Amino acid sequence: MMKLAVTAALLSLATAAQAEDIQLNTPMAATTMIDGPVDMTVYFMEADAGFDVTAHYLARHDSAETNRLQMTLADGDSVHFGLPGHAGTLYTFARDGETVKVSHARTWQQLARN
Known part of the structure; x- marks a missing residue:
């Protein structure tokens, strides 16, 4: 219930x-x-080591509960990753000075066959 309240509060802001x-x-x-x-x-929130960045995500066509990821970004840091269960999309979180940029790009994927 607490997780739902936090997510609702974040979405309202x-x-x-x-x-x-x-x-x-x-x-x-x-x-x-x-x-x-x-x-x-x-x-994000400011912290001693950089910006503590938090993301809550939910698949658009899924009724599962919200997932969360966290990372600390220093100035100039960037990270690229995919989300479990969502092949074909590459997410990037990057910090430049006082700005955090979040982007995603579709990627080409090929499934292995036997």
Whole structure:
């Protein structure tokens, strides 16, 4: 129940972006990316080691519970990854000064056959 309340609070604070990337410039000002295989709400908080970035995501056509990922980004850091169960999309989280940029790109995939 607590997880649902936190997600609802974040979504109520979030602004929606229908582009392939979002930019965050203010701590605790969440933004939601709704273009792609999952809806993802992202925010950051300032910390001693950098920006603590948190993302809550949910597959658009899935009734499963919300998933969460966290990372700390120092100035100039970037990370690229895929989400479990969502092959074909590459996510990038990058920090440049006081801005955190989150983007996704469709990737080509080929499944192995026996």
